[in-house]
Amino acid sequence: xxxxxxxxxxxxxxxxxxxxxxxxxxxxxxxxxxxxxxxxxxxxxxxxxxxxxxxxxxxxxxxxxxxxxxxxxxxxxxxxxxxxxxxxxxxxxxxxxxxxxxxxxxxxxxxxxxxxxxxxxxxxxxxxxxxxxxxxxxxxxxxxxxxxxxxxxxxxxxxxxxxxxxxxxxxxxxxxxxxxxxxxxxxxxxxxxxxxxxxxxxxxxxxxxxxxxxxxxxxxxxxxxxxxxxxxxxxxxxxxxxxxxxxxxxxxxxxxxxxxxxxxxxxxxxxxxx
Numbered sequence: 001x002x003x004x005x006x007x008x009x010x011x012x013x014x015x016x017x018x019x020x021x022x023x024x025x026x027x028x029x030x031x032x033x034x035x036x037x038x039x040x041x042x043x044x045x046x047x048x049x050x051x052x053x054x055x056x057x058x059x060x061x062x063x064x065x066x067x068x069x070x071x072x073x074x075x076x077x078x079x080x081x082x083x084x085x086x087x088x089x090x091x092x093x094x095x096x097x098x099x100x101x102x103x104x105x106x107x108x109x110x111x112x113x114x115x116x117x118x119x120x121x122x123x124x125x126x127x128x129x130x131x132x133x134x135x136x137x138x139x140x141x142x143x144x145x146x147x148x149x150x151x152x153x154x155x156x157x158x159x160x161x162x163x164x165x166x167x168x169x170x171x172x173x174x175x176x177x178x179x180x181x182x183x184x185x186x187x188x189x190x191x192x193x194x195x196x197x198x199x200x201x202x203x204x205x206x207x208x209x210x211x212x213x214x215x216x217x218x219x220x221x222x223x224x225x226x227x228x229x230x231x232x233x234x235x236x237x238x239x240x241x242x243x244x245x246x247x248x249x250x251x252x253x254x255x256x257x258x259x260x261x262x263x264x265x266x267x268x269x270x271x272x273x274x
């Protein structure tokens with residue numbers, strides 16, 4: 001793995017976009033005090049996911065954005081891109097070259113890209129994990145950092161060796177797996193609690209269900225009875241109506257006969273007085 005180049009724009013003292021090539025072998029960056037040498041190492045550390053503003057020699061993260069000068073206004077963002085040779089496949093990614101970009105806006109919004117694909121800060125950390133280039137790696141050692149490393153506790157020094165030997169990735173994955181397992185167990189406990197509560201409610205719900213079923217059966221029976229009663233009432237009224245019609249026909253016939261008899265009587269009386 002070789003650091004091929006660094007692109008920067010708006011990062012600290014680098015207002016304009018610059019492109020630094022790193023050839024094979026040793027590259028030395030020289031210049032007078034205040035020319036921005038340390039800003040280059042800060043940029044590399046920053047794009048690899050550094051979140052400690054103290055390590056970047058600032059008071060807040062927005063301090064990495066070009067703040068402007070008397071002759072030039074401040075910029076609204078800072079962006080750094082690393083281009084790394086991956087011919088030896090040290091990165092767990094199937095590309096011969098890997099680019100990592102970090103962009104920060106004055107609003108505080110951050111963006112991360114791996115090979116121009118938007119990703120999370122976590123993805124950047126995992127990409128560099130166990131390569132010695134990550135945020136906890138020691139490929140970049142600042143002034144006084146060696147003395148600090150030597151004076152650390154044995155536990156802290158062990159973490160340094162774990163990072164260098166490639167163990168930290170697996171410890172990190174183990175911690176992540178244990179965290180997920182714990183979260184899953186918590187979910188299982190919650191599900192069991194819910195299941196237990198639902199089981200308690202099941203018997204009353206069964207009784208309510210049986211009552212509801214009985215109610216529906218009785219309601220249907222009542223509707224059927226109401227329909228039958230209505231049918232009987234209609235049949236009775238229809239029979240009564242038929243009987244009335246028959247009576248009317250009988251009475252009409254009797255009236256007609258009486259009218260005929262009356263007419264005959266009138267005719268006889270009329271004949272008698274002739």
